[in-house]
Amino acid sequence: MSSSKPKASTKSYHHGDLRSALIQAARAVLYEEGTSKLSLRAAARHAGVSHAAAYHHFKDKTSLIAAIAVEAFNELQAKRNKAYLQEDLTKLKRIQKMAEVYIEFALENPQEFRLMFLPEFRREDVLTDVEKAGRQSHLQMIELVTALQEEGTFIEGNPESIAINLWATFHGLATLMLDGPLFRNAKTQEGSTALITSAISHLFYGLVK
Amino acid sequence: MSSSKPKASTKSYHHGDLRSALIQAARAVLYEEGTSKLSLRAAARHAGVSHAAAYHHFKDKTSLIAAIAVEAFNELQAKRNKAYLQEDLTKLKRIQKMAEVYIEFALENPQEFRLMFLPEFRREDVLTDVEKAGRQSHLQMIELVTALQEEGTFIEGNPESIAINLWATFHGLATLMLDGPLFRNAKTQEGSTALITSAISHLFYGLVK
DNA sequence: ATATAATCTAACCAATGTCAAGTTCTAAAC
DNA sequence: GTTTAGAACTTGACATTGGTTAGATTATAT
Incomplete structure (x- = not known):
């Protein structure tokens, strides 16, 4: 604080x-x-x-809102690092942990989370402050994927593409739980972790027999 | 029109x-x-x-916006049905098609898509009109998953959980392409379909070797 | 012919973003 | 230690806009 x-x-x-x-x-x-x-x-x-x-302190209203988004991205990153460093987990479990942290953050800070993904904070030409603040997590995830590929756990292929896939899954779950049809499931801790666990497991091991 | x-x-x-x-x-x-x-x-x-x-014609401003969301959900559903009926595809390809349709709709109707997932249209106690309009697709997806399980293509398990997983992937991709770090990738047709294809393939066949 | 639905004009009131001009504090220069 | 420049705030005002209601007016349908 x-x-x-x-x-x-x-x-x-x-x-x-x-x-x-x-x-x-x-x-x-x-x-x-x-x-x-x-x-x-x-x-x-x-x-x-x-x-x-x-x-x-702020140029206009939008700047203030952008500042909230930046701060929130930083908090998410901090939370992520904390979980990342504290626990002594396999890399696979680490990914699960990242998902949990991401979704937990979204559910605990719904209003900020929504602001983090407002369209007005993305511009074609330049990297906005909000984008910069969000970039770190993405790179971190790519590294983790690369490591998993090197140790032979993950399939080959562009690590960024896999990282995107993971993020999309987290993000999709988070948003559907927040403002989509899954919002009832997100009311209880069990409900939400069940969703996360099964999603991760499906993605890891595949839906096709 | x-x-x-x-x-x-x-x-x-x-x-x-x-x-x-x-x-x-x-x-x-x-x-x-x-x-x-x-x-x-x-x-x-x-x-x-x-x-x-x-x-x-509308109780207040919110009702008008809700009506837009409902209409958009219906259009998405129509588009989905069209793709579903027209093409003669395997069930697996059908899922890929659903993803494509979903994301294409989001990219072609970004403003409406955002409205479809505004928090004010979900209530704990009752099913709102917007929710009802979105429900159909969900059920359709569950059916498709069930069919895939019955024909032995998909793994066992709660079909709803798998359907949720699929939807979350589509939705996550769509939102990240619209208002997230993937918005640059979404500018070209190739960029977006590449993302979809790889995401689906990862989810079908798994990330773990 | 008459009831009623659909539309219009007018007006009210509550906000908000933003700028301009004055005040009060802080800190650096002398 | 005093002066002074400038940063951090304040008050006040303007223009805009929007949601919403009330009370006519006009068309439609029975």
Whole structure:
């Protein structure tokens, strides 16, 4: 929660770290009032500053939302690394773990997760900040796949293509559980892990006899 | 494009089929002005009627959007049936075809596709119209899986779980191609079909050697 | 002829994004 | 230690837009 550099004074005219306070505030609004109520003004209100203060930290409304997405991507990555380092697992189990972390994150932070994949954050010509923030995980997954190929566990083939396949499965499950027909299954822990486990197993060992 | 029952007179006071005209108008606005500009007023404007006229056909703004989602689900289903009936394919190829149709629909109708999976259209307690409209495809897929199990092609196991897995793969690919890191791959026909083909093949035959 | 559905005009009100101009604090220069 | 420049905020105002309701008006259908 608390960041490192700035001294967040409690009551001074200058906030100390309004930028990240606004991001937090915006996230809170997202949950307390819903996506449609998220506005620069609402975030400012929630952070206890004037409605125009945000313009010293964000170019416009979209920038604030992008900042939320970036922060969320970073949190996901952190969570991923934590799981990755903590556990002493086979590489195969590691992949399962990645899926669990991904979906858990989506279910625990649904509003942020949706923002992470808004179309306005992708541009043909340039890599946006949001894209950059998401890129790391992708590369990490490719590495893992490559390692699995080298140790002879996985089939040959373009590792990126396989990584994409894995991600698509995670992502598809996550989104269907969040906003699709699987949202009822996602209400219980058992329901969701069952879905994950069977999906991973199918993908690992195939559907065709 | 033109529906069956009502006579869409061109210039009378009574429109004839304003309801579906508004849906069409709203879809047009979606593409011409973007999601954020979609409003009841904009739809009415585009349909050439007064801004209050919509209230005789839709309870509120959300209902109009829901109607778009329902219509889109129906179109997807129709497209699916068409592909399903036309082609004389093995059941396995049929699944590949379903994936292609699904993703093609998403890429050709990105705006509608996004609306089809808005969280506000799912409720814990009741089946919403949008949900009902999406349900058919799901059942169809389960049937197909069951058939594949019976003919001994697919592994045993809960057919629904397998169908979910397939859907998640399609859906994950579609969403990542639309609003995720794969959106650059989706720009060309070859790029997208390559992704689909390899994903299906991986899922059919497994990633583990 | 009459009831009623479909449409229109008008108006209200609540928001929001954004800019402009003034204030208050911080920090660096002297 | 004082001055001073500039950054961080505030208040106020503008223009836009949108959802929604109320009360006519016009067409359709019985």
